[in-house]
Amino acid sequence: MSEQATAILAGGCFWCTEAVFRDVIGVAQVESGYLGGSTINPTYKQVCSGTTGHAEAIRVTFDPDVVSYGQILDMFFATHDPTQLNRQGGDVGTQYRSALFPLDEEQKAEADAAITRNQANWPQPIVTTIEGAATWYPAEDYHQEYWEGEGQRNPYCLAVIPPKLMKLRKSFADKVKA
Numbered sequence: 001m002s003e004q005a006t007a008i009l010a011g012g013c014f015w016c017t018e019a020v021f022r023d024v025i026g027v028a029q030v031e032s033g034y035l036g037g038s039t040i041n042p043t044y045k046q047v048c049s050g051t052t053g054h055a056e057a058i059r060v061t062f063d064p065d066v067v068s069y070g071q072i073l074d075m076f077f078a079t080h081d082p083t084q085l086n087r088q089g090g091d092v093g094t095q096y097r098s099a100l101f102p103l104d105e106e107q108k109a110e111a112d113a114a115i116t117r118n119q120a121n122w123p124q125p126i127v128t129t130i131e132g133a134a135t136w137y138p139a140e141d142y143h144q145e146y147w148e149g150e151g152q153r154n155p156y157c158l159a160v161i162p163p164k165l166m167k168l169r170k171s172f173a174d175k176v177k178a
Contacts (some may be wrong), residue, residue, distance in 0.1 A: 001066040004028060007072045008035065008101035010055035011080035012088025014139065015154075017058045019147035019161045020079045020168050023177050026066025031059045032143045035101060044140055050093040057101065059136060066076040067175055069107060073100070073114035078171050079164045082115075083124035089160065100126040 011017045015034040019076030021030045034047050047054045060072060080088055082098045100164040111130050119126050141148070151157035169176050 002063055004061050005064045005069060006103060007060045007062065007069055007107070008057055008103065008136070009060065009072075009076050009100070010057035010097060010099040011076055011082075012056070012091050012096045012098070013156075014056040014058055014143065015159070016088075016164055017076075017080065018145070019074075019151065019157075020164050021058060021060050021166060022076065022145070022147070023168060024062070024067055024072075024075065024172075024178055025175050026063045027060055028059040029059075030061065031061075032139040032146070033057055033059060034137045034139060036099065036131055037134075038123040039110055040135075042137055044143065048093075049096050050095055052095075054095060054137070055099050056095055056096050056139075057099070067096075069077050069110050070114060071175065073111065074118065075168060075172055075175070076100075077114065077118035077121065077128075079167050081122075082118070082126045082128040083122050084121070085127045098126075100128060100130050101132075101134060102130060103133070108170070167171055 014169050018030045034054040037052040039052040042052045044066050046052050086094045088096050100111045102111050
């Protein structure tokens, strides 16, 4: 087994992006959290207020011999709308922005390439930002693995997550867990 790699992605509600990447072969862990803001140890309530500057994000730990960073990015662009500025559907505010947080120069170059590559799939310009290094703050425990638990009873999640999972399965069938 190769050394694990990490990708940090923000694509709106972290419950929704976490659910997508938990289904990907080669992904060992997905953690919801916050980054990109100024408040130290922000809470969900603070981040939701839109005043901290943080994004709801996920930290994906994966085996790059099974799924590449570029493939992770392509899945990211296929399962949320990267053309919506500071929003995803009904979730509005900078905390729901589409952003990538590359961990080194190689990931930054791959992020730039992924935006260019995926632009062909969208009629509007991709507005996903590439942001610099930022402190990661894990979200509260009740947000972790949300779809597998509470999310299955949450009307918002039931409306938003299944279509994302269908897009993932349709476009990346060979990379999705059975």
